[in-house]
Amino acid sequence: MARNRTRAPSSTTTTATKTQTVRINGARVKITTKAGKVTTKPALPLEWELQAAQVASLRRLPQYQRQFLLAGDMNASKRGPRAQAQAIATGMTSGEPDLRIYGEYGRLLMIENKVGQGRLSPAQKDRHAALQRLGYTVLVIRATTTTEAAEQAVTAVLEWLAQEKGKAA
Template sequence: MPEHGRLFLVAGDMNAGRRGPQDRVKAKATGLTPGEPDLRVYVHGGRLKMIEFKTRAGRLSSAQRERHGELARLGFEVVVVQAATEDEAADATERLVRAWLAANDNQESERNEDAA
């Protein structure tokens, strides 16, 4: 999305997947948290948006429900994207990010008008 320059960054991690006992210990030691959303979008102005990806039939695990609830209590929203294909998930993600950036642009404009 070159029209938005460097006004956002995305980050994902290796939280997904089932692990054996040894891999769970390594994951915990490196800071991976069960239930953490799949993708974080850092938006200009100190805003954090998060996405959890699921298949059409996928459901949140108990760890995801708990973690997403903890994030909500802190004021962060996690959007769940359910998609049948990777392309569908990518398209939904792009629509979300574009909407978040547009909303952020509008808030920045309003702040600038108020300051003037």
């Protein structure tokens, strides 16, 4: 017959902070527990949400489809082994920037999005450096809200277009 084993209460209290992100009423919320106290606050947006806001704002610009076009990638999306193999075989490349802005005269601006102080992966660092060696511009936009990301992208593209006009003249 097995003996009942119970552990005596620990005399040391853990004050480790634990966080988790959950959905409450459809909104992403970050729950933090520290020393028995629970706090909640809105979670930072996901990278794809930043990109979607940028795309929507850029498509609303009057210059869109006249002076520039755009295309986006979802390199970080989840794929099964078969889909991953197909993506790699057809040219999907790790570290490729999230958005490409095609301008007049063959110019290309690439935008990589990071939430807050998110770090570039080693593949992104390598790919961005390789693209810059070939003469392309890669811009990293850091934002904590979708509005901030969209505003930064619009400003960057409008400044880039203004530089483009100066080079064409």
